[in-house]
Amino acid sequence: MPRRLRPEGLDFVRTAPVRLVFATEMSAPPERVFRALAEDVPGWARWFPAVTSAQPLDGGAAREVRLRGGTRFRETVLAAEEPQVYAYRVDVTNAPGMGALVEEWRLAPAGAGTRVQWTFAADGSGAFRVVLRLARPGLGQSFRKAVTRLDRGLSG
Secondary structure, three states: OOEEOOOOOOOHHHHOOEEEEEEEEEOOOHHHHHHHHHOOHHHHHHHOOOEEEEEEEHHHOEEEEEEOOOOEEEEEEEEEEOOOEEEEEEEEEOOOOEEEEEEEEEEEEEOOEEEEEEEEEEEEOHHHHHHHHHOHHHHHHHHHHHHHHHHHHHHO
16 A cells, blocks of 8 residues: 655755665766666666666656565655766655655766765664664665666666
8 A cells, every 4th residue: 555755855864763875886987877877767677676667757856666576666856966966755655664765876986987875764663664774784785786787787
């Protein structure tokens, strides 16, 4: 059953009760990475293993994302500042226990490539918070695998 979440802003990335931050480097330059994140929303399904489909809505101001296992998100883009940051919040989801979720992708030059930092900022029920903290290793692995696949796709 779809549920509406709290409409947090970009500052939630720094203040959320649960903040999972992951970072890695890739060989593609920040501008190419940013375009893959912000402009090729359907492409997320090719490089992020958990994503089965992603569609831009409202001229790119929103997105609809589906994950393996049936989780769905309706998201609002909070920031699309090329080539440094792409961020969005979940407005509606069928995931249980979630109260608020904002994700931020920060990009910075790293030699000829890019340092990618993904912050997963969330709030929800006590059980949701515990599960999310326990899921940190798996989310980190999923992030690294996704960035590696994206980098291969941008190089090829």
